[in-house]
Structure formats: structure tokens, C-alpha cells
Amino acid sequence: MNFDDYRGTWVFMEVKDGAIASVSLELLGAGRQLADKRSSELAGVLIGDGVTSLAQEVIEYGADVVYVYDAPIYKHYRTETYMKALLACVEKFKPEILLYGATSTGKDLASAVATDLPTGLTADTTQLDVEEDTGLLLASRPAFGGNIMATILCKKYRPQMATVRPKVVRALPRDKERTGVIFEESIPIHEDDIRTKVLEIVRNTIQTVRISEADIIVSGGKGMGSAAGFQLIHKLAEVLGGAVGASRDVVEAGWVGHHHQVGQTGVTVTPKIYFAIGISGAIQHIVGMQNSGLIIAINKDPNALIFQSCHYGIVGDAFEIIPLLIEQFRGALGKPALAT
Amino acid sequence: MLHIVACIKQVPDTKIIKMNPKTNTMDRASAPAILNPYDAHAVEEAVRLKQRYGGIVSVLTMGPPPAVKAIRKCIEIGADEGYMISDRAFAGADTLATSYALTKALQKIGKEQPIDLIICGKMTIDGDTGQVGPGIARRLDIPPLTSVKKIVEIDKEKGIAILHRKLEDGYEVVSSTLPCLFSVEKEINEVPYSSMPNMLRAARYNPHIWSVNELEDVDRTQLGLKGSPTIVSSVWAPQKPQGGHMLEGTTGEQVNQLLGILLAKKELFEA
Numbered sequence: 001m002n003f004d005d006y007r008g009t010w011v012f013m014e015v016k017d018g019a020i021a022s023v024s025l026e027l028l029g030a031g032r033q034l035a036d037k038r039s040s041e042l043a044g045v046l047i048g049d050g051v052t053s054l055a056q057e058v059i060e061y062g063a064d065v066v067y068v069y070d071a072p073i074y075k076h077y078r079t080e081t082y083m084k085a086l087l088a089c090v091e092k093f094k095p096e097i098l099l100y101g102a103t104s105t106g107k108d109l110a111s112a113v114a115t116d117l118p119t120g121l122t123a124d125t126t127q128l129d130v131e132e133d134t135g136l137l138l139a140s141r142p143a144f145g146g147n148i149m150a151t152i153l154c155k156k157y158r159p160q161m162a163t164v165r166p167k168v169v170r171a172l173p174r175d176k177e178r179t180g181v182i183f184e185e186s187i188p189i190h191e192d193d194i195r196t197k198v199l200e201i202v203r204n205t206i207q208t209v210r211i212s213e214a215d216i217i218v219s220g221g222k223g224m225g226s227a228a229g230f231q232l233i234h235k236l237a238e239v240l241g242g243a244v245g246a247s248r249d250v251v252e253a254g255w256v257g258h259h260h261q262v263g264q265t266g267v268t269v270t271p272k273i274y275f276a277i278g279i280s281g282a283i284q285h286i287v288g289m290q291n292s293g294l295i296i297a298i299n300k301d302p303n304a305l306i307f308q309s310c311h312y313g314i315v316g317d318a319f320e321i322i323p324l325l326i327e328q329f330r331g332a333l334g335k336p337a338l339a340t
Numbered sequence: 341m342l343h344i345v346a347c348i349k350q351v352p353d354t355k356i357i358k359m360n361p362k363t364n365t366m367d368r369a370s371a372p373a374i375l376n377p378y379d380a381h382a383v384e385e386a387v388r389l390k391q392r393y394g395g396i397v398s399v400l401t402m403g404p405p406p407a408v409k410a411i412r413k414c415i416e417i418g419a420d421e422g423y424m425i426s427d428r429a430f431a432g433a434d435t436l437a438t439s440y441a442l443t444k445a446l447q448k449i450g451k452e453q454p455i456d457l458i459i460c461g462k463m464t465i466d467g468d469t470g471q472v473g474p475g476i477a478r479r480l481d482i483p484p485l486t487s488v489k490k491i492v493e494i495d496k497e498k499g500i501a502i503l504h505r506k507l508e509d510g511y512e513v514v515s516s517t518l519p520c521l522f523s524v525e526k527e528i529n530e531v532p533y534s535s536m537p538n539m540l541r542a543a544r545y546n547p548h549i550w551s552v553n554e555l556e557d558v559d560r561t562q563l564g565l566k567g568s569p570t571i572v573s574s575v576w577a578p579q580k581p582q583g584g585h586m587l588e589g590t591t592g593e594q595v596n597q598l599l600g601i602l603l604a605k606k607e608l609f610e611a
Contacts, residue, residue: 146578325595
């Protein structure tokens with residue numbers, strides 16, 4: 001393997017319902033820095049049905065080059081079809097670095113591609129850097145439940161691959177004047193040879209709040225005492241117009257669904273305001289919320305770790321504080337008091 | 341009759357692992373070794389399919405000799421047979437080298453009794469990657485199906501599986517040819533308390549243990565540390581947070597201060 005043949009940083013562009021996933025745009029921002037440091041190109045790889053029209057957007061968010069695989073067979077994500085396209089692209093154009101969002105699709109695809117190439121793959125990266133002279137990717141991630149950070153290298157194989165958590169890097173502002181090159185690519189691929197079929201897509205009828213997108217998150221922990229006590233978290237979130245988050249303990253106890261879980265094994269969030277109420281502040285929770293704009297912690301235990309990771313802390317009883325806060329907040333915004 | 345193999349791992353319980361504050365290293369002895377919680381759901385699902393369609397449930401792990409305990413836990417859940425590959429040659433494997441070694445073991449298991457379905461947990465709680473399952477599927481050239489939250493049907497005669505894959509805002513119904521590999525979500529089932537006969541059987545159970553020499557067609561350069569493209573170059577403790585400003589006073593005064601802090605960002609609340 002001649003490393004000099006492998007140039008540039010690539011991002012797999014995830015597309016959902018005709019739009020580029022926000023994590024992919026974030027990765028163009030991160031990838032731009034890596035590519036600039038190496039004085040090389042940043043490319044996006046777009047795979048899907050009717051995705052050619054999105055290529056210009058990939059450029060406007062920082063890419064120099066876009067490789068497009070646009071065909072009806074890519075209508076739904078399937079490991080086998082997407083993998084074949086991406087493998088062909090990697091073999092033809094040889095990137096030095098290939099990044100994917102650490103979403104279920106990104107992880108699924110990256111795992112398959114890494115095995116076939118083969119090459120190294122680092123999961124759930126939260127920090128990326130590259131050695132300017134060697135091109136060695138420094139992919140860092142929390143390990144062992146967030147207790148430590150580890151930097152992972154892939155010295156002997158190219159491309160170097162990593163999945164990157166959503167919301168750990170920022171997308172560049174969109175630049176409508178930016179220009180780049182679009183390659184429309186295709187590979188021989190036939191539906192009859194594909195062993196999986198998507199028969200039907202069923203959307204949840206109840207709109208679940210995606211906490212990864214929320215500006216305000218009210219999270220509760222074991223300190224709320226019970227599923228009934230946890231209702232107070234829902235109430236405060238409702239009054240503030242925020243989403244409900246939870247610690248791992250709470251989700252495991254079944255007080256609230258898994259998609260509310262913030263932390264290493266849940267969702268990484270970066271709201272403008274984050275409330276941590278009755279949450280002790282285990283490192284695995286902290287890694288999921290530490291980049292929030294304003295962190296407010298309420299806990300009975302003055303020694304709770306959460307107070308080391310907040311902007312403002314209150315030592316006290318959530319069951320006294322929250323009802324008072326709800327009442328005063330509504331008053332201040334001129335809203336009628338809640339019927340109790 | 342189905343032959344289902346669940347791939348499992350023994351892991352340190354990362355929820356209670358302690359850090360040595362002086363050296364910033366993990367005190368591994370502080371964390372008990374447990375069956376990876378996601379894998380318990382994989383084994384349970386295999387056992388349920390066996391109850392539905394008839395068959396055999398095997399479990400496979402790679403690990404040091406004490407990992408036998410994790411296999412016994414799977415026998416408690418209802419697995420029939422346990423296989424373990426254990427050898428210094430496997431040590432230090434990343435996900436790529438792990439999927440290679442497990443694939444060699446699966447090929448050996450499959451020679452005696454062809455495998456219809458492989459089930460893995462979503463990920464392990466110590467590695468947190470979820471990469472080994474799809475890796476095994478690619479090496480065996482069978483379809484990998486991740487995020488599986490429900491198995492609708494396994495039809496061995498037609499060679500078809502129908503399942504639900506979890507999506508962010510719902511699920512998709514997918515069909516796949518058999519054999520295939522599922523990585524299953526926690527929500528796919530609840531693992532009940534073990535029955536007394538299973539517990540008794542587990543206590544006495546000794547798994548098949550294979551060293552690298554007992555596997556066939558092994559390229560040793562693909563094993564363990566040597567076969568791992570990724571290496572951990574450094575570990576460090578995450579930056580210690582500075583600590584927040586504590587609001588003082590009575591509860592009423594604290595709430596007042598908090599209100600002031602929130603109202604400074606009033607624009608967020610005016611939809």
C-alpha cells in the first residue's frame with residue numbers, strides 16, 4: 001500500500017427524507033480543518049435516489065469535490081448497496097481520511113466498509129486532529145463509560161476511518177458563492193443480487209422530541225425518586241418549552257424512554273440551557289452534555305459531582321424548588337398559573 | 341430446526357468502575373466482570389426463536405479463561421451450547437481482528453451444524469463500538485442487519501427472515517435471505533429471571549474451549565494486536581471541570597436568582 005496514493009479527507013453524506021443530515025454538515029466543518037492542515041481536498045460522498053440536486057449544498061458547506069451515486073436502487077439505506085458504492089469510490093479515488101456520522105446508518109456502513117477494505121475504524125469520536133506532515137489521523141473518544149479519553153491511531157492502513165458523534169463539531173456557515181467539482185459516478189449493481197429488501201417504512205405517529213435538536217433541555221436523574229416524581233421534570237420542561245432528558249439510571253428504571261437518555265450511551269446534546277436535576281453527574285452523563293451553553297444543576301447532595309460541571313448550582317430539594325420556579329417563571333412571562 | 345448462534349462478551353461493569361485519581365488509570369479490579377448487558381438480549385431472542393421454531397442455541401465468545409462465567413450466564417438464559425476461543429494469540433484484538441477470530445470459530449461451529457442465524461448485541465459497554473457484528477457478517481458474506489428491534493418471522497424453508505429495524509422516528513420492515521446476522525436493540529425483549537433447571541445446568545456446564553490451533557485456515561497475521569489496524573496511542577482523563585457558581589440563600593432567594601438567570605435569555609422562551 002503506497003500511502004502517497006491516498007489524498008484528501010472525505011465525509012459520507014447521510015441523507016434523510018431528501019435532506020442532508022446535520023451531522024454530515026458538521027463533519028464537513030471538521031473535515032475542512034483536516035484537509036486544510038494537509039493542504040488537500042475535502043470531498044463529500046452522496047449516495048441515494050435523487051440526491052444529485054444536493055451536491056451543490058455539500059460544496060456550499062465546505063467541500064471541494066462531491067462524488068454522487070444517484071440511482072433508484074439507493075432509495076432506502078441498505079448496507080449492501082451503499083457499501084458497494086462507497087467501496088468502489090474509495091478504491092477509485094483513494095482518500096486519506098473518511099469520516100461518517102456516528103448515527104445508526106453511519107456506524108452500520110462504516111463497520112462493513114472497514115471490514116471489506118480492510119482498514120481501521122474508530123467509533124464515536126469526539127475530537128479529531130491530523131498530523132500535518134504524516135497525515136496520521138488522531139481520533140479521540142471517550143472510553144470505558146466516559147471514565148477516560150483515548151486517542152486511536154491507524155498507522156498501517158489507508159484510508160483512516162472514524163465515526164464522529166453528532167454535535168461535537170460545528171458546521172461552517174453556508175457559503176452560496178462557493179464552487180467545486182461534482183463527479184457523477186455509477187457502478188454495476190442489480191436489485192436481483194441484493195439480499196435484503198425494505199418492505200415498508202413505519203413512522204411514529206406520536207412526534208417524539210429529538211433532544212439532540214432542542215434549545216432547552218430539562219434532565220432528571222435518580223434523585224427524582226420515582227416515575228411519579230419524574231413527572232415534575234416533564235412539567236418544568238413543558239413550562240420552559242424544552243425537551244425532557246434523563247440519566248442512564250432513570251432510563252434503565254423505565255421512568256422514561258431510551259431516546260431521552262443523555263450521555264455516553266445515549267444522546268450527546270448541546271442546548272442553550274441544560275438543567276440537571278437530581279443527577280449525580282457520573283462522567284458518562286457529563287460527556288453527553290458538557291458543551292451545553294448554560295448548565296444549571298439542582299441536587300440535594302452538596303458534594304454531587306454535577307456541581308463541578310455546571311455554571312450555576314443549587315443545593316436543595318427539587319420538589320420544593322421546581323414548583324416555585326414554575327410558578328414564578330409563568331408569572332414573569334405573564335402567563336396564567338398552572339392548574340394543579 | 342434452526343441453529344442460532346449468539347456472539348457474546350464478558351465485560352467490566354463500566355457503570356461502577358473506579359478511577360485511581362492519582363494515576364488517572366482505571367482500577368479494573370473495582371469493576372466486576374459481567375455478561376455484556378446488550379448480549380443478554382441477543383441470547384434471550386435466540387432462545388425465544390428456538391421456542392417458536394425449534395432448534396439449537398449456541399453461544400460464542402472470545403476471551404480469557406474466566407469468561408466461562410459469561411457463557412454460564414447464557415446457559416442460564418437458555419442457551420444449549422457454549423463455545424469459547426481463548427488464546428494469547430487473540431489478545432489485544434481491535435474490532436477487525438475480533439471479527440476475524442470469531443468468524444473462524446463460527447466456521448468451525450457451522451461445519452458440524454450449519455448456522456441459520458447469528459445474533460449479536462447492539463454493542464459492548466466496554467468498547468461501545470457495535471462494529472464486530474457487521475464485521476462478522478461481511479467476512480461470512482451474509483447480510484448484516486443492525487438496529488433490529490423485532491423479529492417478525494424466520495422461514496427456514498423459504499430461506500427468509502422478516503424483521504423490524506429501528507429508525508430515528510419509527511422503524512422499517514426488512515426482509516433478508518438466510519443465513520444473516522442481526523445486531524439487536526435492548527428493546528427487542530426483556531430478559532426474565534432464569535429458571536431453576538437452567539441455573540442448575542449452568543452451574544455444571546463446561547463450554548467447548550478452543551485455542552488458535554484448533555481453528556482451521558487461520559492467517560495468524562490477522563489475529564490479536566498484530567492483526568489490529570487501530571492502536572490506542574494515549575489515554576488521558578477528561579479535563580476536570582472548573583465547578584459552578586453556587587446560588588446561596590433560602591429556597592425562595594435561590595429561585596429568584598435562578599429566574600433572573602433564565603430571564604436574561606428571555607428570547608429563548610418567546611416562541
